Amino acid sequence: MKKSRLYPFERNRYFYGKLLTVRDFESEQKYFNDKRRLLNRLLYGSGVLSGMQVVAVDDKTISVEMGVAIDYIGRELVIPSPVTLKLSMIEGFTNNEYKKNVYLCVAYDEKGKEPVHSVGNSAIRNDEVSEYNRVLESYRLFINEEAPAPSSFEFVRLLENVVTIYEDANVRITQRMPKYVNVGEVVEVKLVVEKTLQTPRIAFQYEYEASGFTSVGHDGTKVVFVEPGDAQETEYAVSFHVKAPQTAGVKAELSVPNQAAKLTIGDSAIPLDTNAKHSIDVLDEPVANRILKDWHERTLEQAVEGAADQSICLAKISLLQMGPTYMIEKVDRVPFDEYIESTSLLQRLAQTSRGSSLNKFYASAETHDLEYDAKPSLDVQYHPDRNEFDFKLGIPRPQHxxxxxxxxxxxxxxxxxxxxxxxxxxxxxxxxxxxxxxxxxxxxxxxxxxxxxxxxxxxxxxxxxxxxxxxxxxxxxxxxxxxxxxxxxxxxxxxxxxxxxxxxxxxxxxxxxxxxxxxxxxxxxxxxxxxxxxxxxxxxxxxxxxxxxxxxxxxx
Known part of the structure; x- marks a missing residue:
């Protein structure tokens, strides 16, 4: 079922005297199922529709609440009642070091139900043969110990340009920025550091090289991340801003040369052997139009079967080593934002946004003193989550x-x-x-x-x-x-x-x-x-x- 094609469609044609076999009745079910699943995938996408919250019951046990989701080929996943499981008893949990982040996933599964005696098979075979009278459309919970790549998600591929700067079993450092920018637009670039709880303190700094982009802010092209000493997080983000060129129809580049980067994990200096680079299209048309164009031009194969084996991640579970065993430290629900919103809700949100604060920009400002002989400074930060510009103005103190x-x-x-x-x-x-x-x-x-x-x-x-x-x-x-x-x-x-x-x-x-x-x-x-x-x-x-x-x- 996982790799079966959902198209083309064939339906039964009935006529008087037709001999109906198992194949005919199976074709009848497949016709309606495949059509519904194709429309689910293309209209709604994939993700959690409702429920499926994951909570830690104790140090070693989790509970998954009832809920509904749609997988990556449009099949409905239903958890009809809450389920409580020991983490070590879930399929795929082989973490012997107990110091990683593990990912709880859900996938579509079918199970036979109601075994009955098969009269037809008994005529062929001497021993008693049973067949399942029903097929239960169910689900399967399992553990992945490696985080999925950000680019494996369709909405990320459409909206963002993601490059990996460094990755090993315990640490992944990526840099993300919009896939398209408008002429002269100030865009946010986000450095994301993901790690396990037991990984030593991380410090990372580099100077990026820009072709077309110009830096915005008093730090120039230098980016610095230092993990707080008392933090207990597994993901950090550092943002900076660059301004796009004034010419449309060109590609602007932003690269992180390995010789200009310094990564330290604990007391160890880690060499980088890759040069990460973003190549961004500069547009004079609205970015949303270009994204919609990419959406419309994707092939049916890409839309339906490109991620047929991909499962939905319900939670990221952070583990701590406790001697010879482990304990659950933290549970982050749906860490990759795999949700499906109701179309009626989206419609009302769109109506609310017309002429509302969602289409307005806000500004906050603060000043700080500089030495009396210093030059005035201005640092501008843009927060896209709340459409706000943050201005920080440095004013030289008067000479007393x-x-x-x-x-x-x-x-x-x-x-x-x-x-x-x-x-x-x-x-x-x-x-x-x-x-x-x-x-x-x-x-x-x-x-x-x-x-x-x-x-x-x-x-x-x-x-x-x-x-x-x-x-x-x-x-x-x-x-x-x-x-x-x-x-x-x-x-x-x-x-x-x-x-x-x-x-x-x-x-x-x-x-x-x-x-x-x-x-x-x-x-x-x-x-x-x-x-x-x-x-x-x-x-x-x-x-x-x-x-x-x-x-x-x-x-x-």
Missing amino acids: LYDEIATGTMEVALESIGKTGGFFFSRGKKNYVSEEISHGLGEGQVSVVVGLEEVDRTVLADRTSTMKKIYYGQSDVFKGTEFEPDIPNVSLGTIVYPEKGSFRIGMKLQGETESAASVIAVRWWAFKSLGAGQAAPLADDPADEGLSEAAASEQE
């Missing part, structure tokens, strides 16, 4: 002014001053240059502003009031006013050493000056240039001095 200002004081003693001639700083000299002063802002251009500091202390009835004054530029402009300073009239200048991160202060006495002060206090401020690589101007003119003074006051 207080991080680029340093201040300090320097005191210079007056050696001799008075009516006798007003010696300044040292006998016979009116100029003074300080030692090198480190401003603490590091290397680079800085602006240094200096001023003379005066502290005015006023004694009040209950307390002493202190007011600090800083004079910039020529202090003699205040002579004769209530703001006349009690400090010498001094001109100030600076020398900056950008490569050392230091400077010197120079002072010169302007004429003869009488002052009661014995020490001159010089207040300085150093300002780091805000623009990278740009030197801030020295505060030579009053405008610059006023601006620097305002910044210094804010710092105070």
Whole structure:
């Protein structure tokens, strides 16, 4: 029955006096069965229609609920009542290491029922012969210990381009992307890592090569997968996005060269001996139209008998080794999405989707800080399952002014001053240059502003009031006013050493000056240039001095 052809169709022709034999009655049944199965296969496809849930009863036992499915040549599979079985007693279970994923499958089966005595056969043979009076259309549950290839499913072949990067008994790494793309479309590429629970931690990274495609995202062409240390999963997926070329009618390629890939399983580096490559058609027509064209142009052989021996996978069962035995760790139901949806449900979903959120795109956005001198970054991820774009914008932090200002004081003693001639700083000299002063802002251009500091202390009835004054530029402009300073009239200048991160202060006495002060206090401020690589101007003119003074006051 599994390999029998469902066509062409022949039906009985009845006429008076026809001698009816077993062949005629069998042909009558086959005619109707084969027609129904052909239409099942072509109209509905293959998969679970309802029920057939698989659950773990205990560490070694599973239960399959009642349900209905259609197999890959259109035959109906019916489980009429729940069945509970020990995993080790199911056909095909030969896993002695107890550390693999195993796959519970269901297939069509026929069994004879109601044995009866055959009168015709007894006339030929002396011994008593029995024949089955009924044929029970039943099912068969069995275990496959190897996962089916993704391309073995018809809907995958129609929709996706799948390449295998690495495969052994415990690990399979595939990369999947749409079979067709439109001009300029951003498409998702998915790296899928499948493994057994007992397989050591997996790490895989590579740089893909693109011909026609351009990368989307801040990682460029680099893809990295590192299995979480505490994870207990058997399948992982990492997605990235590429943009299709702007020219239709060409093939765009995406390849994973083995020399650009690094696979580690546990502590072992695994060499890759194959170069995986996608070759994708770039279309200017809707992708759905091209997929429908492929569907319509498939041959009848491909539609009906291409997967005649394929069974329906009801569950992926993950096992853990427990000493000399095993335990069921996890059960994933219908892991390859072999379902059949009702046509009425699909019709209502299509009606609901018209003008609804299924045809709209949504966007979410978040920002994060970058260093103040970094370039802004934008990463865009598309989630096709919910029609959403996720924008992540990196914005450089502003350069805080207080991080680029340093201040300090320097005191210079007056050696001799008075009516006798007003010696300044040292006998016979009116100029003074300080030692090198480190401003603490590091290397680079800085602006240094200096001023003379005066502290005015006023004694009040209950307390002493202190007011600090800083004079910039020529202090003699205040002579004769209530703001006349009690400090010498001094001109100030600076020398900056950008490569050392230091400077010197120079002072010169302007004429003869009488002052009661014995020490001159010089207040300085150093300002780091805000623009990278740009030197801030020295505060030579009053405008610059006023601006620097305002910044210094804010710092105070």
